[in-house]
Amino acid sequence: MTDIKKGPVSGSKSAAHVTIADRRQFLIGSAGLLGAATLGMGTGLSVRRARAQSRAEISFASAAFFGKETFGDLIKAFNESQDRVLVKNIELPPPSSSTEVYQGLVQQLARRTGTPDVFSQDVIWIAGFAAAGWALPLDEYFPADKRSAYFTGTLNACTYGGKLTALPWFMDSGMFYYRKDVLDKHGGKVPDNWADMATIAAAAQKAGDVDFGYLWQGKQAEVLVCDAVEIITSNNGAILAPDGKSSQINQKAAVEAIQFLHDTIAKTKISPQDVLSWDEEPSRQPFTSGKAMFMRNWSYVYPIAQDAKASQVVDKVGVAPLPSFPGGKSAACLGGYQLGVNANSKQREAAIELLTWLSSTETQHRIALNFGLAPTRPALFQDEQIKKEQPFMASLEKVFTGATARPITPEYAKVTLALQSGISKALVSGNVQAEMDALSDQINKIVG
Amino acid sequence: MSAAATVPGIGRPRLGKALPSALWALLLLTPAFVSLASVSFYPIVNGLYLSLTNTSLITQENEFSGFANYVQLWGDAQFWNAWWHTMWFTAASTILETVIGLGMALILCEAFKGRGLVRAAMLVPWAMPTVVTSKMFGWLFDGQNGIINYILLHAGLIDQNINWYGSPDTAMTTIIIADVWKTTPFMALLLLTGLQTVPNSLIEAARMDGAKGWITFWYIRLPLLMPTLLIAGLFRALDAFRVFDLVYVLTGGGPADSTETLSTLSYKVLFSTLQFGYGSAVSTAMFVTEGIIALVFCLYLIRQIRRAQ
Numbered sequence: 136m137t138d139i140k141k142g143p144v145s146g147s148k149s150a151a152h153v154t155i156a157d158r159r160q161f162l163i164g165s166a167g168l169l170g171a172a173t174l175g176m177g178t179g180l181s182v183r184r185a186r187a188q189s190r191a192e193i194s195f196a197s198a199a200f201f202g203k204e205t206f207g208d209l210i211k212a213f214n215e216s217q218d219r220v221l222v223k224n225i226e227l228p229p230p231s232s233s234t235e236v237y238q239g240l241v242q243q244l245a246r247r248t249g250t251p252d253v254f255s256q257d258v259i260w261i262a263g264f265a266a267a268g269w270a271l272p273l274d275e276y277f278p279a280d281k282r283s284a285y286f287t288g289t290l291n292a293c294t295y296g297g298k299l300t301a302l303p304w305f306m307d308s309g310m311f312y313y314r315k316d317v318l319d320k321h322g323g324k325v326p327d328n329w330a331d332m333a334t335i336a337a338a339a340q341k342a343g344d345v346d347f348g349y350l351w352q353g354k355q356a357e358v359l360v361c362d363a364v365e366i367i368t369s370n371n372g373a374i375l376a377p378d379g380k381s382s383q384i385n386q387k388a389a390v391e392a393i394q395f396l397h398d399t400i401a402k403t404k405i406s407p408q409d410v411l412s413w414d415e416e417p418s419r420q421p422f423t424s425g426k427a428m429f430m431r432n433w434s435y436v437y438p439i440a441q442d443a444k445a446s447q448v449v450d451k452v453g454v455a456p457l458p459s460f461p462g463g464k465s466a467a468c469l470g471g472y473q474l475g476v477n478a479n480s481k482q483r484e485a486a487i488e489l490l491t492w493l494s495s496t497e498t499q500h501r502i503a504l505n506f507g508l509a510p511t512r513p514a515l516f517q518d519e520q521i522k523k524e525q526p527f528m529a530s531l532e533k534v535f536t537g538a539t540a541r542p543i544t545p546e547y548a549k550v551t552l553a554l555q556s557g558i559s560k561a562l563v564s565g566n567v568q569a570e571m572d573a574l575s576d577q578i579n580k581i582v583g
Numbered sequence: 584m585s586a587a588a589t590v591p592g593i594g595r596p597r598l599g600k601a602l603p604s605a606l607w608a609l610l611l612l613t614p615a616f617v618s619l620a621s622v623s624f625y626p627i628v629n630g631l632y633l634s635l636t637n638t639s640l641i642t643q644e645n646e647f648s649g650f651a652n653y654v655q656l657w658g659d660a661q662f663w664n665a666w667w668h669t670m671w672f673t674a675a676s677t678i679l680e681t682v683i684g685l686g687m688a689l690i691l692c693e694a695f696k697g698r699g700l701v702r703a704a705m706l707v708p709w710a711m712p713t714v715v716t717s718k719m720f721g722w723l724f725d726g727q728n729g730i731i732n733y734i735l736l737h738a739g740l741i742d743q744n745i746n747w748y749g750s751p752d753t754a755m756t757t758i759i760i761a762d763v764w765k766t767t768p769f770m771a772l773l774l775l776t777g778l779q780t781v782p783n784s785l786i787e788a789a790r791m792d793g794a795k796g797w798i799t800f801w802y803i804r805l806p807l808l809m810p811t812l813l814i815a816g817l818f819r820a821l822d823a824f825r826v827f828d829l830v831y832v833l834t835g836g837g838p839a840d841s842t843e844t845l846s847t848l849s850y851k852v853l854f855s856t857l858q859f860g861y862g863s864a865v866s867t868a869m870f871v872t873e874g875i876i877a878l879v880f881c882l883y884l885i886r887q888i889r890r891a892q
Contacts, residue, residue, distance in 0.1 A: 234855060241640050241857060263641055353749075355837025409726040411838045412749035421727065545641065548856040556661070560839040563751055 190218060191485035196225040196243065196251035198236040198472065202506035209501070213492055220485040225251050230472070233257055244269040244477065252480040253489050255304060255472040258292045258540060259547050262379075264475060265295035266545030271476040272298040276487050284496075288538030289511045293473050295543060302494045303511035305502055306471035308538045309365050310531070311457045312422065312430040312440070314448060317344045325455045327465070329369070329395055332429060332458045336405040339428045348405030350418040350430040351396070355559040358414050360541060360551050361468035362431060363558050366392040368466035368539045369459035374554065375542040375582065382578035384554075385571040391460070393558060394567045401565060411562060423448055431457060433470065434509065437527045454527070456534050469538040471511070503528060509535065549581045627870075633863035640857035652864035662865060664840055665848040666872070668755065672844060673823045673876070676762045681816055683763065684770030689800070691771065692778045702775075709768045717832035720761040724748065748834050751841035758829050758842060766822075770815055777811030778804065809887050817880040824873055845869045 197206050210224040228235045240254060244264065256264060264270040277299060282290055285303045293301035313325060317339050326332040336348025352358040367374060372388025375381070383389060399406040410418065415432060422430045423439055423446040430436075439445050440452045456465040474493055476486045492498055499510040503521050509528050515521060516532040542550055557574030561567045602610070637648040656662050691702055708716070724731050726746035735741045747757045781804050789799050827846040830836060836843035836851075849869065853862030 238854060238857070245640055245643065267641060267643060353838075354835060355839070356835050407727070408746045409749050412726065412746060412754075412834065548641070549858075552851055552855065555837070556840050556843075559837050563839040563841075 190221040191482045192221045192223065193252035193480070193482045193485045193489065194223045194225055194250050195253045195489060196227055196240065197255035198228065198230045198233065198257075199226050200230060200472075200506055200508065202508075204505050209493075209498070213489060216492075217488075220482075220488055222253075222489055230257075240264075247479045249477055249479040249481045252477050252482055252486040253493075254475050254477065256301060256475050257472060258289075258469055259551070261293060261301045261473060261475070262295045262543045263545045263547060265298070265300035269475075269478055270300040271478040271480065271483070271486075272300055273302060273476065273487075273490075274299050276491075277302065284514065285511050286513060286535055286538060288467075288469055288535070288540065289471075289473070292469055292540035292543065295545075301473040301475045302490055304472055304474045304494055305499065305506075305508035306469060306511050306535060306538065307434050307509060308467035308469050308471075308535055309361055309431055309433065309457060310467060310534045311455045312432060312436060313453050313455065314345070314425075314428055314451055315453045316451045317428050318453075320344060325453065326458050327456075329366075329458045329460055333399065333403045333405055336428050337403055340405060345426060345428045347407055347421060347427040348403075348429065349399055350406060350413075350422055350427045350432075351399070351410055352414050352418055352431070353396070353400075353411040353559070353562055354414040355555045356414050357551060357555070359558055360554045361470070362396070363393065363554065364468045364539060364541050365431070365457055365466050366396060369457065369463045371460075371463045375544060375550075375578070379542065379544045380582055382575040382582070384557075384578065385568070385575035390567050390571050393561055393571065395460075397562050397565050397567060400562070411559070425451075434528070434531065438507075441527075454530065454534065456537055465537045466539040467534055467537045469540050471508070473511075544582050546581050550578055553577045553581060630863050630866055630870075633859055634867045636860045638858075638860040638863075640859065648860065652861050653868075655861065656864050656868060661840070661843070661848065662845075662868070665843045665845050666868075668842065669824060669826070669844045669846075669869075670872075672755065672759060672762075672826055673820050675759050676766070676823045676826075677816055677820045679759070679763045680767045680770045680819055681774075681812065683767045684815075685774050685812070687767065687771035688774035688778055691775050702772075705768045705771065707768075708765050709772075711765070713765065713828035714832055716761060716765045717829050720757070720764075720829075721748070721833055724757050749838055751839050754834055754838060754842045758826075758833060761829055761833070762823065762826065766819065770819060773815040773818070774808065774811060777808045777815070780811075781807045806891070809891075810884065813880060813884045813887065817877060817884075820876055820880070821873055824876065825869070845872075 195206075195210055200206060207224045207226065210222050213220075214222055227239050230236065237257070237260060240256065240260070243250060244254075244267070247269075261270070265272075282299070286306070289303040289306055290299070293299055293303055311325075318325065318335070320342070321335050321338050321344075326335055332349065339345050340348045351362050353362070364374065367384075367389045370388040370392045372386060372392060373383045374389070376383055400408050400410065415435075418430060419432055419436050419439065421427050422432075423436070425447040437452070437454060440448055441450070443449050457467060459465045474490050476483070476490055480486045494511075496512060496515065499512055499515055500518060500521065502508050503510050503515065504524055507525065507528070509531060510516070510521075513532055513536075516529050518529075522529040541547070544550055553574060557570055557577065561570035561574075564570065634652055635649060636646060637651070638645045687705070691698065691705070723729055724747040726732065726744055726749055729744075729747070731747070732741070732744045736744065745753060747753045785803050785807075786799055789803055794802070825846050826844055827850070830842050830844050830847050831850075834842045836847045845865065845868070849862055849865040852858055852865055856862075
């Protein structure tokens with residue numbers, strides 16, 4: 136009972152306390168409102184609102200990349216460049232949390248509400264989104280003559296079931312890093328086949344020039360699949376048959392390729408056993424501290440290698456396409472984000488307009504300069520400004536020409552888990568044929 | 584409430600008279616029940632139901648499929664591989680942590696200078712976020728620059744660097760070591776509280792009868808500590824069974840699936856492949872296994888208590 140008596144007393148006290156501050160705040164607030172209202176009337180707010188209503192409103196969702204600007208700035212620039220479409224930017228987590236980005240996109244697309252109208256997607260999700268019927272086929276908007284301006288490998292990755300379901304945006308791929316200074320001591324010629332690479336690497340290691348001949352990524356993770364795609368394709372092999380309905384990973388070409396990776400640890404000993412637990416960063420560190428001769432990695436390594444604060448090999452690093460087997464062609468695993476339109480979008484024309492603008496030469500040029508993300512249009516690699524400001528990127532055209540997609544199947548998420556486990560087993564045990572046979576059965580069950 | 588119960592009818596609000604007392608109690612319990620049911624009971628039941636469907640976000644299927652998921656699970660080598668690893672991890676880490684933790688508790692039970700400080704400092708590993716512990720052990724056991732390799736190499740115990748996380752023979756052991764380092768202090772603390780409940784008079788009486796330290800421990804302290812030991816062991820085993828962070832950060836389940844546990848497997852199935860049906864079946868299987876572990880511990884505990892009486 137006493138409690139109830141106390142309550143209101145203390146309450147009114149505290150109320151009295153705030154009144155002055157409160158009133159002041161109210162005055163400031165109302166003054167601001169008044170000002171805004173007069174300003175609004177004066178500058179023709181009503182006119183602007185009318186125009187906004189006639190604009191088609193759509194949304195754009197993407198993993199958050201950033202450089203000198205963000206994708207939000209990019210969308211703002213689009214909104215200001217025309218008055219037909221108004222785009223709302225939905226920011227997803229950064230690309231380093233790609234599993235979360237994937238979940239976020241799937242949850243929105245599965246609702247079939249038409250939001251987001253336009254989205255960006257990692258190359259490995261394209262087939263899944265297309266098979267689920269979430270991605271609008273773009274063939275009628277981008278006929279063959281418009282497509283020839285893009286890299287073939289990227290276009291292949293954007294195609295599912297004979298239909299273009301994504302539009303190339305920006306890309307990355309696996310590449311071959313080498314130490315120029317050490318290579319000069321051992322012939323000076325960048326090896327273009329795996330056997331030569333192994334010989335030079337072993338020689339450099341024996342001569343004591345480096346601790347490790349060749350570094351790659353063998354951790355049971357997505358990157359292992361990338362390394363495998365590259366080496367298997369460079370032997371004219373494949374993980375899946377062209378129709379995506381059966382496995383080819385236990386065929387001779389693929390088995391030879393995986394055997395080569397195992398041999399780098401067990402036989403030629405040009406790679407430390409540690410690569411089996413290394414993904415990108417652990418393998419990058421020994422290379423930029425000058426302990427390794429060759430390395431397979433993505434394009435992000437180059438700026439680090441040229442940074443005197445983080446690297447002991449400044450100006451000593453070169454980049455080339457990865458080697459291949461006799462009779463095969465160099466292959467680079469394709470990465471990067473591509474654009475898609477939601478099949479349930481209610482503003483299709485507006486969505487296509489945004490898509491076209493984002494993937495246009497001008498915007499890709501801007502993304503290359505401001506984000507450091509490489510264009511999917513080969514012509515841009517000849518651009519003078521890009522050559523000047525991003526000289527390394529400009530030199531990658533040859534590498535990107537060999538860009539190869541990872542297996543294109545709507546069941547990719549399951550296939551990659553099987554691949555990671557199966558290839559890891561083969562590399563650890565050395566029973567490559569047996570493990571590949573078992574893996575092949577497993578993949579056939581998933582895609583068959 | 585207790586005051587109202589002892590002096591019925593006085594000071595009770597009017598509403599109470601209108602309601603039978605049993606109903607009144609139920610009414611008061613409702614908020615707690617609803618909140619518990621919505622965050623705990625509903626997810627469990629929904630998980631069980633999902634495990635009986637073929638729900639997948641990718642294929643957009645969402646139909647009842649009976650026990651198809653469990654049949655698939657029974658024949659899934661990946662699942663059994665993860666199951667055995669999880670059991671091994673649980674057994675090894677729980678036993679090691681209990682034994683070492685008991686030793687630590689016995690030391691901390693003795694009076695010595697700076698005991699308070701040592702007790703507080705001991706808890707530091709346990710208070711650290713597991714991800715931090717994982718990164719730390721990643722560096723300690725690094726195959727190239729790790730201090731463990733450096734020490735072993737210079738002590739002449741190994742003749743070349745061991746790649747702790749890259750070899751299926753050592754990866755799981757290393758993760759167990761990390762877990763033991765992190766959680767033993769917690770065990771020690773639980774056991775210490777148990778030891779402090781052992782009456783000093785019993786120990787003094789034993790000493791008067793001429794019992795040495797070991798005898799006192801074996802016949803007086805340990806039997807009296809047994810219930811605490813079992814409950815602490817149960818806590819630890821259930822906690823160890825759902826190991827995730829260490830594996831996820833250090834090895835991702837590799838190499839060659841040698842560190843795949845049920846938590847990491849179900850995470851991959853649920854959130855990478857988005858098969859909510861099958862993933863829920865994996866989680867349910869985990870839940871059932873944990874239930875069996877808890878049951879074994881409880882039966883043993885009951886037997887202990889009965890024997891003591």
